[in-house]
Amino acid sequence: MKQFVVIGLGRFGYHIATSLYKLGNQVLAIDINKNVIEKIKDSVTDAVIADARDINTLSEFLDKDIDTVIVASALDIEMSVLTVLYLKDIGVKHIVAKAKNEDHGKILKSLGVQEIIFPEKDSAARLAENLSMSSLIAHIPLAPEYSMIEIASPEKFFGKTLNELDLRKKYGVNVIGIKDVLLDQININPLPSDAIPADSVLLLVCKTDEIETLTFED
Amino acid sequence: MKQFVVIGLGRFGYHIATSLYKLGNQVLAIDINKNVIEKIKDSVTDAVIADARDINTLSEFLDKDIDTVIVASALDIEMSVLTVLYLKDIGVKHIVAKAKNEDHGKILKSLGVQEIIFPEKDSAARLAENLSMSSLIAHIPLAPEYSMIEIASPEKFFGKTLNELDLRKKYGVNVIGIKDVLLDQININPLPSDAIPADSVLLLVCKTDEIETLTFED
Ligand SMILES: Nc1ncnc2c1ncn2[C@@H]1O[C@H](COP(=O)(O)OP(=O)(O)OP(=O)(O)O)[C@@H](O)[C@H]1O
Ligand SMILES: Nc1ncnc2c1ncn2[C@@H]1O[C@H](COP(=O)(O)OP(=O)(O)OP(=O)(O)O)[C@@H](O)[C@H]1O
Known part of the structure; x- marks a missing residue:
């Protein structure tokens, strides 16, 4: 205290x-x-x-x-x-x-x-960040080149586990949380065997300059 | 744009x-x-x-x-x-x-x-958060019960790898980054084989109500 x-x-x-x-x-x-x-x-x-x-x-x-x-x-x-x-x-x-x-x-x-x-x-700097990222729901700068972002899960991820998707190897992102928007629940520190539900939001850490290009295309 | x-x-x-x-x-x-x-x-x-x-x-x-x-x-x-x-x-x-x-x-x-x-x-709400956490350098609320925090690495972790320490099982925390304070570098999304240097700061996600008790005692 x-x-x-x-x-x-x-x-x-x-x-x-x-x-x-x-x-x-x-x-x-x-x-x-x-x-x-x-x-x-x-x-x-x-x-x-x-x-x-x-x-x-x-x-x-x-x-x-x-x-x-x-x-x-x-x-x-x-x-x-x-x-x-x-x-x-x-x-x-x-x-x-x-x-x-x-x-x-x-x-x-x-x-x-x-x-x-x-x-x-x-307050202006924070609002500017949040307003200018399009598909992003929030953006928290972590370090000079890294950020934490919330982004809507792409449809092709629905029902798949983090293990299957191997997001860290394929896109260089670390999934910190999965928000189920319909149930209003969040699964923080998900296990590799956890699946990504439909209509969910991913909370992930990635490189800041890759945010605009993060489209999860193959 | x-x-x-x-x-x-x-x-x-x-x-x-x-x-x-x-x-x-x-x-x-x-x-x-x-x-x-x-x-x-x-x-x-x-x-x-x-x-x-x-x-x-x-x-x-x-x-x-x-x-x-x-x-x-x-x-x-x-x-x-x-x-x-x-x-x-x-x-x-x-x-x-x-x-x-x-x-x-x-x-x-x-x-x-x-x-x-x-x-x-x-601005006042954010400052209050940052000021009232003692050993914490920063505290970012993520979800109703979860937060991202920066905390000085305990000495007993120095030189050990994330694998050896198994922090997720032992303390329920997910290490997102390791800041080497002396070199002013940050290793975001560290690999399990990465070691924790001396005089470093851990960026981790954990339960908000466990922050005050997070002392990494055995
Ligand atoms: N009718 C108007 N049309 C356009 N601009 C206006 C009008 N009335 C006031 N302004 C402008 O709005 C600005 C004042 O902003 P505000 O009312 O928030 O005051 P402030 O306390 O200075 O703001 P802050 O706390 O952000 O510094 C001034 O630059 C002023 O010229
Ligand atoms: N000498 C003084 N000793 C103690 N309190 C003072 C003194 N002078 C002014 N105050 C108090 O400081 C407060 C004014 O805060 P401030 O000067 O930041 O203005 P403000 O623009 O209203 O603030 P804010 O933008 O945060 O609303 C008032 O409540 C006033 O009574």
Whole structure:
């Protein structure tokens, strides 16, 4: 169980605080606005009204034992960079901060923030991936040249086992899962003797530049 | 090659338009602000200055052949919902829209928008996952009970082959990749005869509720 502090509860800050708490961590949420603290107090370990630009207040709530502090407010660059400065002075080891734009990101990096988040850019990049692959249902980049993809099973595979199809030798793909769309079930880590049902989706790992040409033609 | 139109070039809109273009798609970017159009025009197929609230202008640039229109502006809910209404009238088949908050999202859904994006919430949920898993370097949910994780290889595995370790039988995990951290190389879809080097990271698929207990003890 890790201990997190989240400062600034806009949409991003509110969701990171409540998600971390749901995943079983201890979360202290801080915001200058009383209404926001009222709204979040039952969904985190503790929530306090405080001004993050006041180093004395910050030191009251923070010490070196905190695993990670997330500065989730970025509308006001002055507040964000002052808060990061004080966190470094107090001795917080791991700081994550949201950035409003590239320039704000550069300043945070020079202050020693370990992880800088651009929510709009992150979300846009993922959506672009998912939208531009045609027969693909999802595409998760794994390594510089490899990806995990979901692709509809070709008809000629229906009823055949992974052993018979020998997909790794023939097409260089590793089948991680077989989703039966009609039964809404997924067979993860399938055995070589498992068959591919009709109307299924394959979850597989393959080379990224082979995705567009993966048609399973003989 | 798919055809996309992106309306509204704030941070999210700008990044979705340029990412889709980089992935090989045709992208038309629309914004009411001349400066933004100047900035993006070399990074997309075409960029035009137009007011999306004017149905006549929209019909000039859009027709039924467009694969997807992305309404990426959400500061002004009126502009967003009016634009979606006109797109439906023109006959656009697939609409994706960014939402400012949950209420805005509900209105977009009732207008028939197929995909609604909350960039701050999406990005916060992913960050929460990555931060709360201790020895894990990354965690990608695959299915309701399965995940793909990156975990540092335990010392007792160093120098041993996947065959010898028989990880699937002993721990129920499927090793998708072995990252050699020192050489910065990754061996995706490793063979059973491949050995696990020292200072490596395993990319594996396992049951989500077993992640916290995955210590590879005998
Ligand atoms: N000095 C401060 N101390 C503590 N909290 C602060 C301080 N200044 C602003 N905040 C809080 O930060 C939050 C604003 O977050 P942010 O600046 O990221 O704006 P936002 O655009 O609403 O965020 P998002 O895009 O994530 O919704 C507000 O809840 C505000 O009360
Ligand atoms: N009627 C309109 N027609 C076309 N573009 C518009 C219209 N109204 C606003 N825009 C454009 O939409 C963009 C604003 O996007 P948005 O409303 O999402 O704000 P934002 O908060 O800057 O976005 P982000 O959070 O993604 O940075 C601006 O570039 C603006 O010029």
